[in-house]
Amino acid sequence: MNTERKIVDAELPEGWRMVRLDAVAEAIMGQSPPGSTVIELDDDSDATTGLPFIQGNAEFGRMFPTPSKWCVKPLKVAETDDVLFSVRAPVGDVNRADRSLGIGRGVAAIRFTGAEPDFGWHAITHSRNRFERLAQGSTFEAIGGPEIRALPILLPPLPEQRAIADVLDSIDEAIERTEAVIAATETLRDSLLHELLTRGVPGCHTEWKDVPGIGTIPADWEVVRLDRVATVERGKFAHRPRNEPRFYGGDIPFIQTSDVVRSVGVVRSHSQTLNQLGLSISRLFPAGTVVITIAANIGETAITGYPVAFPDSLVGITPTDIDGRFLEYYLRTQKATLERFAPESAQKNINLEDLRPMLVPVPSLDEQTMIVENLDAVQNDIDSQQVLLADTQTFKVSAAQELLSGREAAWKVR
Numbered sequence: 001m002n003t004e005r006k007i008v009d010a011e012l013p014e015g016w017r018m019v020r021l022d023a024v025a026e027a028i029m030g031q032s033p034p035g036s037t038v039i040e041l042d043d044d045s046d047a048t049t050g051l052p053f054i055q056g057n058a059e060f061g062r063m064f065p066t067p068s069k070w071c072v073k074p075l076k077v078a079e080t081d082d083v084l085f086s087v088r089a090p091v092g093d094v095n096r097a098d099r100s101l102g103i104g105r106g107v108a109a110i111r112f113t114g115a116e117p118d119f120g121w122h123a124i125t126h127s128r129n130r131f132e133r134l135a136q137g138s139t140f141e142a143i144g145g146p147e148i149r150a151l152p153i154l155l156p157p158l159p160e161q162r163a164i165a166d167v168l169d170s171i172d173e174a175i176e177r178t179e180a181v182i183a184a185t186e187t188l189r190d191s192l193l194h195e196l197l198t199r200g201v202p203g204c205h206t207e208w209k210d211v212p213g214i215g216t217i218p219a220d221w222e223v224v225r226l227d228r229v230a231t232v233e234r235g236k237f238a239h240r241p242r243n244e245p246r247f248y249g250g251d252i253p254f255i256q257t258s259d260v261v262r263s264v265g266v267v268r269s270h271s272q273t274l275n276q277l278g279l280s281i282s283r284l285f286p287a288g289t290v291v292i293t294i295a296a297n298i299g300e301t302a303i304t305g306y307p308v309a310f311p312d313s314l315v316g317i318t319p320t321d322i323d324g325r326f327l328e329y330y331l332r333t334q335k336a337t338l339e340r341f342a343p344e345s346a347q348k349n350i351n352l353e354d355l356r357p358m359l360v361p362v363p364s365l366d367e368q369t370m371i372v373e374n375l376d377a378v379q380n381d382i383d384s385q386q387v388l389l390a391d392t393q394t395f396k397v398s399a400a401q402e403l404l405s406g407r408e409a410a411w412k413v414r
Contacts (some may be wrong), residue, residue, distance in 0.1 A: 030087075033075050038272050039070050041067055041068055053184060079111065085148065087108050227357065237311040325376070
């Protein structure tokens, strides 16, 4: 062990060393307080003593937790800037305390005393995969204090700790700014979506009508059944097991519910491909088909950019007398209505006989095009920001790998 340690140290920049976490930080393992001391944290809470309380990673946010409970007498406490670490499945989720918090048995607080806390936050975040591997094989996927305290940490001199933390903090700030832009633009899109699909293009209408089940729309818009402007067909691929190799491995895109849920209006990827044998027991839908999830996660929509096949948990709506993008945008606003079509049962599923007569407002084709162009412009901005966010997140991972391993840190402050 000593020999291995010497080899590691010899490969590190001058002044760097490998230490156990407990040499530079205290690990406070959470503990569940008596249930009588924990109350819901809401506007009616009248507790005058105690702290906000988190039991596990369910209250974690992107960086800081959002407590939903209050503990009058917490047994274990995390202080501001402590790293909050999930010790139960999923092991390794991390947050940071932005205030004093009571912590339950699903969380540990890591308090850096012998290293810069900001550096420690990034070091722990970067090391989370090690904990996930430690928890694998455990029946409860949990780890304890000994494993946390024994985590090896590469520790540079204090000036470099601060410099590394500054670099990674600046990347985090860029990520936060991009996320804020995306959130604001999504809010704009949703507002514009409602406005355009109920009031039409600004300046084009002066008269309105009320339609039961739809609301107020321009007087010259038609209201028709869905099956009058599109063909509505369930996907076809109910063979079990679905992963039988003889049906797969061809060049026919095969999408599933997850591909629709992950998309933002347009299916851009597919889970699998079918060969000709697989296609023979399936149904191919043309490009421009609007797809709706009708089982489990009901009412998610997207339009296909290429011909696809899919299982019977999806419905394909192929436009015949309506702009497909306009229809997808409209159906995106109707998730609650689509969910109501599904009966209350363990296996929720929309019946096509309920979906086909669904009423759809239909502007002129010219106005449909203008509505789509306006919404697409905002969606394209969101897509661009999503690409920027993904690129910045990828850069953060690679930068953390370089800086926290010592390969790039030494020259940053010299």
